[in-house]
Amino acid sequence: MLSFLPGFLLLPISFSLFALNLAFWGIVVTPLGILKLLLPFKAAHRLIAALGRRCYRGWTAVNTFLINLFNDVDWQISGQQQLDKDSWYLLIANHKSWVDIPVVSTFAYHLIPEPKFFLKDELKWVPFLGTGCWALDMPYMKRYSAATLAKHPELKGKDIETTRNSCAKFVHTPTTIINFVEGSRCTPEKQRAKNSPFTHLLPPKAGGIAFTLASMGEQFNAILDVTLIYPDNTQHIALDMLMGRLKRVVIQAEILPVDTAVIGDYFNDPVFRDNFQQWLNQRWQRKDQQIECYLKQNQRSLQATPVSQS
Numbered sequence: 001m002l003s004f005l006p007g008f009l010l011l012p013i014s015f016s017l018f019a020l021n022l023a024f025w026g027i028v029v030t031p032l033g034i035l036k037l038l039l040p041f042k043a044a045h046r047l048i049a050a051l052g053r054r055c056y057r058g059w060t061a062v063n064t065f066l067i068n069l070f071n072d073v074d075w076q077i078s079g080q081q082q083l084d085k086d087s088w089y090l091l092i093a094n095h096k097s098w099v100d101i102p103v104v105s106t107f108a109y110h111l112i113p114e115p116k117f118f119l120k121d122e123l124k125w126v127p128f129l130g131t132g133c134w135a136l137d138m139p140y141m142k143r144y145s146a147a148t149l150a151k152h153p154e155l156k157g158k159d160i161e162t163t164r165n166s167c168a169k170f171v172h173t174p175t176t177i178i179n180f181v182e183g184s185r186c187t188p189e190k191q192r193a194k195n196s197p198f199t200h201l202l203p204p205k206a207g208g209i210a211f212t213l214a215s216m217g218e219q220f221n222a223i224l225d226v227t228l229i230y231p232d233n234t235q236h237i238a239l240d241m242l243m244g245r246l247k248r249v250v251i252q253a254e255i256l257p258v259d260t261a262v263i264g265d266y267f268n269d270p271v272f273r274d275n276f277q278q279w280l281n282q283r284w285q286r287k288d289q290q291i292e293c294y295l296k297q298n299q300r301s302l303q304a305t306p307v308s309q310s
Contacts, residue, residue, distance in 0.1 A: 003072045007243030014070045014242045025059040026132060033131025052136040056114045063102040071246040079253035083111045086174050088219050093226040094201055095180040097237035100228055107251050113174040139167050167216040179209050198288040206277045210266035217263040223256040227287050231298050252290060
């Protein structure tokens with residue numbers, strides 16, 4: 001609605017409002033985490049978790065409003081017909097910008113349970129951040145290095161057990177776990193550094209998603225493979241969004257089964273590890289082709305559009 005204003009004017013206003021939205025809900029959530037520490041009762045934790053989910057939805061709703069307020073966005077969402085808020089999903093997606101998080105949250109708002117992100121176990125002790133994420137019921141992941149396991153073989157399997165215990169609370173609460181499989185935002189510089197075989201993506205990292213599936217795979221009803229495309233904003237997506245230049249957000253979702261092909265001992269079974277890496281690379285090849293196909297169709301549409309003459 002305000003995209004007609006100059007970008008240099010929108011930038012400080014939009015940035016301030018997005019920051020205020022994050023700060024406000026952070027201030028609201030942090031006391032919930034403290035209450036959760038002080039009230040070690042299941043009934044209290046369930047109530048606090050429900051309040052935390054409402055806070056996350058509030059943060060998402062305001063983000064979506066602000067995106068649409070400052071940008072004339074065309075949201076193109078496909079593949080959502082069979083989704084519901086009473087199921088458990090592992091959502092995997094490509095990663096282009098920090099905008100991906102509010103975009104995926106907007107996608108999830110009416111379709112699937114509120115997204116949650118795996119956090120490193122050490123973060124639970126960080127003041128405010130740790131208590132806030134704990135209040136939001138974010139699951140924690142504890143991983144032991146190969147060197148640690150070599151010195152302490154008795155720890156083998158304890159990391160998955162710890163993570164599984166962290167996720168036990170989700171047995172009765174429909175949940176979406178998000179994993180940006182590339183590990184970081186895809187840029188041309190990172191593609192060159194990693195010698196990426198893909199045109200639009202970084203190579204996927206299999207360890208994190210395999211760990212998630214090993215920890216709580218039986219709880220998931222499906223894997224949700226989401227492809228994010230910003231066809232008109234290929235360089236600085238977040239900056240474009242803050243300056244009112246975000247034109248289209250394309251979200252293509254595909255539902256995949258959770259079966260023996262994706263659940264196994266990735267770290268100790270070399271056969272399963274090879275098969276899993278092959279499965280994930282095939283998914284990423286398909287995703288790369290989807291993006292390329294969409295961009296080519298978009299380019300042809302632009303070329304076919306007649307230019308009006310005065």
